[in-house]
Amino acid sequence: MVFREKNSRGTFKPHLSIKFRSIEGELVTFSIDTTRTPAKYQQPDAYLITHAHSDHHGKSAMLSDRAVCSEKTAIALEIRHDRKYAGRTFKVGETIEVSGVKVHTFPNFHTVGSVAFMWENEVGTRILVTGDVKDASMLPECDLLITEANYGDPGDTTCYFDDDLEGFENAFRDNSSIAFGAYAFGKAQRAVELLRGFGYDGVIEMEDQSLSLTRTLLEDAGELEYLGNCCGDSISIVPPWDLDKLPSHISKFVMTGRSDYRYPAIQISDHLDARGLVDMVKNIDPEFTVVYHPNGHRPGRFAKHLDSIGFNALSIDKIENVLSNEFV
Structure with missing residues (x-):
């Protein structure tokens, strides 16, 4: 289940979480590029941080011992925010075990240390979280794609460069x-x-x-x-x-x-443009795509475009599964 979480004020926390059963049948929750859940509430099994830009909320997640990011992302977070990173790290490209789940990491060339994460659930569904992407050439095929749309509005000429x-x-x-x-x-x-x-x-x-x-x-x-x-x-x-x-x-x-x-x-960008994002989805060939970043209208417009060319897609604002901290 892909879901969004509400905080104690009743507003949405940024980005999203994924609840699934591991290959061993255990229920696991990974939160993606989001702020921490207050300590008095049930915690996810991991906070996956794709990179150290502030709109991916590593400043908050880095203080949890459940944070997971690359070695260079952890260094960047510590320098940028003058805080000690409390979680675990890995080298880009390594396969690690997180709460009993084998998680593969892939470079996406957005920033130094940025990564995409992929793992499988109990029925073999391959789940890929890309983060922000500059070069998708090393990203694998998957069944569920969770990706960005920074320049994902095909109707906006500024999204082509x-x-x-x-x-x-x-x-x-x-x-x-x-x-x-x-x-x-x-x-x-x-x-x-x-x-x-x-x-x-x-x-x-x-x-x-x-x-x-x-x-x-x-x-x-x-x-x-x-x-x-x-x-x-x-x-x-x-x-x-x-x-x-x-x-x-x-x-x-x-x-x-x-x-x-x-x-x-x-013009020097650290992102794929609209053409590159569409080509990325075509090459990865998912059964379903969730567009989770950034705020604003671009996730919805990118998801709509993907639907129009034959790829089932949903933007983060259309996710109906919501958990409140009062019930987590």
């Missing part, structure tokens, strides 16, 4: 002093990987949290320095809202698909 890698490369080659606006977790590490991949071996300056995350999570990050510690021309990576704080002579770009920043945007 290709990464502008050429524009990114030209920007840093054409400017001796340049800054990229990129979120501290995820996009900043992607920017460093791209720069090194294009052959840049100089110093990259970063603000505190971006630097700490990148040094810890990337194995081949090269020479990194705190912002302002480097002499001469260099490349800087800062959060988009900090670009205004940099000297005016520095050329500034934002790594985003949005158009509401004052600086030129370079």
Whole structure:
């Protein structure tokens, strides 16, 4: 049973949970990318955390000894939230046992350490939770797919894009002093990987949290320095809202698909676009799909589109199975 849980205020907790019987016939509950259930209520058997972005609620779940995430996701959570991760960890790609259930993990290339989880119930139904996905090439076929729709509205032209890698490369080659606006977790590490991949071996300056995350999570990050510690021309990576704080002579770009920043945007995304999401579902070929993320209208529109092309689908707002903390 896929269900949503209400908290003590009568409002929905984020995302969802899955109750199923294990191969041994035991009743098990996994909560997916959600906040913790208060300690006085019955706990799920595990809080599965796909990655460390705040809209997947690891800040709350990381404090439970029932939390499960990759080693690098745990590190990212600790750096981002200055809290000790209390759960268990694994290396991306490993198979682990959680409450007697064999859980397989797969890279989805959304952020450093992000994963998809898959397991089987007592009748062999394969359940796959993707998290957010940038590259679905390593995700397996399944029977029940639980996935995202960040850019899943086929009727929205902004949900169709290709990464502008050429524009990114030209920007840093054409400017001796340049800054990229990129979120501290995820996009900043992607920017460093791209720069090194294009052959840049100089110093990259970063603000505190971006630097700490990148040094810890990337194995081949090269020479990194705190912002302002480097002499001469260099490349800087800062959060988009900090670009205004940099000297005016520095050329500034934002790594985003949005158009509401004052600086030129370079389309670099950590997500599949609408075409990629549809292709992912076709390749995984599930019997049923639940679209659980993000908030807003896109899960419903993506589920509706999947239905129209022959894939049974349901969005999170249509899930009728609801448990209240008063009864859990």
